[in-house]
Amino acid sequence: MSISHAPPKVPAPDISDSTDTAPRSPELEPLVPSSTRRTRVPRWLRRTSGPLLLLLVWQLLSSTTVLTPDVLASPGKIAQVGRDLVADGSLPGAMGVSLQRVAVGLLFGVVVGVGLALVSGLFRIGEDLVDASVQMLRTVPFVGLIPLFIIWFGIGEAPKVAIITLGVSFPLYLNVYAGIRGVDSQLVEAGESLGLNRWGLVRHVVLPGALPGAMTGLRYSLGIAWLALVFAEQINADAGIGFLMVQARDFLRTDVIVVCLIVYSLLGLLADFVVRSLERLLLQWRPTFTGR
Numbered sequence: 001m002s003i004s005h006a007p008p009k010v011p012a013p014d015i016s017d018s019t020d021t022a023p024r025s026p027e028l029e030p031l032v033p034s035s036t037r038r039t040r041v042p043r044w045l046r047r048t049s050g051p052l053l054l055l056l057v058w059q060l061l062s063s064t065t066v067l068t069p070d071v072l073a074s075p076g077k078i079a080q081v082g083r084d085l086v087a088d089g090s091l092p093g094a095m096g097v098s099l100q101r102v103a104v105g106l107l108f109g110v111v112v113g114v115g116l117a118l119v120s121g122l123f124r125i126g127e128d129l130v131d132a133s134v135q136m137l138r139t140v141p142f143v144g145l146i147p148l149f150i151i152w153f154g155i156g157e158a159p160k161v162a163i164i165t166l167g168v169s170f171p172l173y174l175n176v177y178a179g180i181r182g183v184d185s186q187l188v189e190a191g192e193s194l195g196l197n198r199w200g201l202v203r204h205v206v207l208p209g210a211l212p213g214a215m216t217g218l219r220y221s222l223g224i225a226w227l228a229l230v231f232a233e234q235i236n237a238d239a240g241i242g243f244l245m246v247q248a249r250d251f252l253r254t255d256v257i258v259v260c261l262i263v264y265s266l267l268g269l270l271a272d273f274v275v276r277s278l279e280r281l282l283l284q285w286r287p288t289f290t291g292r
Contacts, residue, residue: 073255078262081255090244095263097240101157101232102225105164109221112165113172114214120173121180121210122202131177138170143231150235160232167228171220179213180206215279219272226268 055075061067062074069077085091116134119126142163149159183206191205233242241260248256 070252070254073258077255078258082259082262085244085256085259091259091263094239094241094244094260095267098229098233098242099267101160101240102164102229105161105228106168106221106225108161108165109168109225110172110218113169113217113221114176116169117173117176117180121177122206134170134173138174142166142228146231146235155236159235160229160237163232164225164228167224168221171224172214172217175213175217175220176210179210179217182213183209212279212283215275215283219275219279222271222275223268226264226271230264 058067058072059075062069062072067074073081082091116130120130120134121127145166146159146163149162153159153162187205187209188201191201196204229240230242233240234246237243237246241263245257245260248254248260
């Protein structure tokens with residue numbers, strides 16, 4: 001007697017469940033770089049929080065008589081004095097005179113500083129003739145040259161403009177010179193391989209490469225220009241913001257002195273804003289790190 005074994009039956013796959021067991025592709029979410037994420041607090045509010053906090057502390061110290069009026073007037077008193085100086089026209093007139101001095105001194109300083117940097121940076125013989133003398137002169141405090149300028153140019157506008165010009169020239173020279181000598185040599189070789197002559201290399205490779213350094217030097221120079229103006233307007237001045245400060249010093253008016261210092265700082269901040277805007281316009285081709 002033989003026994004036959006039937007093969008085991010294999011259950012048929014359930015077609016209705018096949019779609020549920022199929023692997024699903026994960027949903028992709030766009031990645032946002034952390035550098036482009038914006039905080040909820042506006043940036044202008046964060047930038048003004050520091051000065052506002054300082055102003056609040058100043059007002060608090062004045063209200064509690066920690067700062068007496070003969071030492072430093074309160075912010076309210078400073079604002080009132082500033083309005084009075086604007087109303088009688090003395091402050092706008094002084095600002096106009098000071099701005100004119102800074103503009104003329106800055107113009108001469110840019111011509112001298114950039115011109116010497118081009119001669120020294122583009123030509124080796126120019127470097128041999130110019131750089132050593134400039135490096136020696138820049139170590140001399142320009143404020144110490146005021147007596148010589150008075151002897152040479154008198155007590156008019158010339159010594160005031162000369163001291164601003166001298167203070168502006170050296171930062172521009174150093175930064176433009178460093179910018180020219182910091183241009184990548186591979187870029188110069190690439191320009192030569194493309195058939196650029198010497199002037200073409202200077203125009204299309206060297207000067208654009210030195211432009212960031214030149215803008216940095218201009219920002220430094222503007223800061224020094226206002227510093228030099230403070231000293232320059234102490235030279236027998238009969239107009240300008242420094243003249244108002246000298247008069248206030250003679251009459252022990254600390255409120256007027258503080259108003260003049262605030263005007264100096266605001267003018268310097270405005271000048272720096274103009275240069276930074278110009279820098280963003282001229283250096284659009286150069287991506288930079290903007291902070292995180």
